Amino acid sequence: MKRKSFNPGTLLAPVPPAMVTVGTLEEPNVLTVAWTGILATHPAKAYVSIRPSRHSYGILKEGGEFVINLPSASLARVVDYVGIYTGAKVDKFKVCGITAVKSEKVAPPTVGECPVALECVVTDVMPMGTHDVFIADIVSVSCREELLDEEGKLHFERGDLLAYVHGEYYTLGERVGRFGFSTDKPKGRTGKEVGGARAFAKSSEAVRESKGAGSASAKGEPEGAAEKKKASAKGEPENMVEKKKASAKGEAKGEEKSGRPFYLDAPRKSTKAKPKKDKDKGKRKGKN
Numbered sequence: 001m002k003r004k005s006f007n008p009g010t011l012l013a014p015v016p017p018a019m020v021t022v023g024t025l026e027e028p029n030v031l032t033v034a035w036t037g038i039l040a041t042h043p044a045k046a047y048v049s050i051r052p053s054r055h056s057y058g059i060l061k062e063g064g065e066f067v068i069n070l071p072s073a074s075l076a077r078v079v080d081y082v083g084i085y086t087g088a089k090v091d092k093f094k095v096c097g098i099t100a101v102k103s104e105k106v107a108p109p110t111v112g113e114c115p116v117a118l119e120c121v122v123t124d125v126m127p128m129g130t131h132d133v134f135i136a137d138i139v140s141v142s143c144r145e146e147l148l149d150e151e152g153k154l155h156f157e158r159g160d161l162l163a164y165v166h167g168e169y170y171t172l173g174e175r176v177g178r179f180g181f182s183t184d185k186p187k188g189r190t191g192k193e194v195g196g197a198r199a200f201a202k203s204s205e206a207v208r209e210s211k212g213a214g215s216a217s218a219k220g221e222p223e224g225a226a227e228k229k230k231a232s233a234k235g236e237p238e239n240m241v242e243k244k245k246a247s248a249k250g251e252a253k254g255e256e257k258s259g260r261p262f263y264l265d266a267p268r269k270s271t272k273a274k275p276k277k278d279k280d281k282g283k284r285k286g287k288n
C-alpha cells in the first residue's frame, strides 16, 4: 500500500463543529469550535481550544463556563456563520434565529435547536501555542426529547449530527457497526455460535463490504471501537475566514430580509454525503 507524507498538520477528521456558548442567558455569545473533544470518562472531562483573539475568549476566561452544543446537519449554515462573525459586532443568536435556552447547571445558555449539549465548568486553562485549551468538568448533559425513545434510550442517529472534514461540512453516512461488534459470534452451519478467528474474519468481511460507506458510529468511549473511515482534514478555516466573510454576509442579509430563520435549510433528501467534483484539486497545497 503506497502512502504519501505531508508536513505536520492538524489532519484529524471527522471532528464535531461544535457551537460553543459562553456568557449568560441574558448576554450570550456563540462561536464554532472544531478543536474540541473528550479527555476522560471519570470524571467526565471535555476541552475546547480557543484563540485568545476571539471575542468569546475573554468571556469564557471570566465566566469559567461553556456549553458544547452539537449541531445537526440542518444547522450547517448557522455553524458556519457563528464561526465567521464575531459576537463583538453582531448578536449571532438574533441574526441566526437560534434560541438561547436556560442550561441546567451553568450560566451560558444551551442552543435549543441543537440535539445534544454538554454543560462544562472550566478547571484548567493551558496555553497551547496559537490556542488556549480550556479543560472542563462536564457537569450536565441534555438532549432534545425527540432523541429519546419510550424507554428513555438516547438515539443519536435521530440528531442527524454534522461533521467537519477538511474545511467542509458533512452529514454522517450509514452506520457500519456498533461498539463491540467485532466480537460478535456469527452462527456456523450447525446454527451454533462460532468464536475466535472465524468470528473476526466474518466481521472483517463486513468492514470490507462497507468500505466507502462513510463514518461509523460507536457507542460510548472509543477505545477498541471500529475505525472511522473519512478523508484527510484541513485545519480550522482561519485562513478562509476573510474570503468567506463577503459571501456569508450576502447570504445572511438575504435570509434576514426574507424573514426565514437562518437555521431552517430546506430538508435534505438523502443522509448520504454526495461526492462532488473538486475544482480546487491540486491547488490546495499550503493553503492552510
Ligand SMILES: Cc1cc2nc3c(=O)[nH]c(=O)nc-3n(C[C@H](O)[C@H](O)[C@H](O)COP(=O)(O)O)c2cc1C
Pocket: 017, 029, 030, 031, 032, 033, 034, 035, 036, 049, 050, 051, 053, 054, 055, 056, 057, 079, 080, 082, 083, 084, 085, 086, 087, 088, 131, 164, 236, 237
Ligand atoms: C468550522 C469552524 C471551526 C472553528 N474552530 C475553531 C476552534 O476550534 N477554535 C477557535 O478559536 N476558533 C475556531 N473557529 C473560528 C471561530 O469560531 C470564529 O473566529 C468566531 O467568529 C469567533 O467568534 P467570537 O469572536 O464571537 O468569539 C472555527 C470556525 C469554523 C467555521
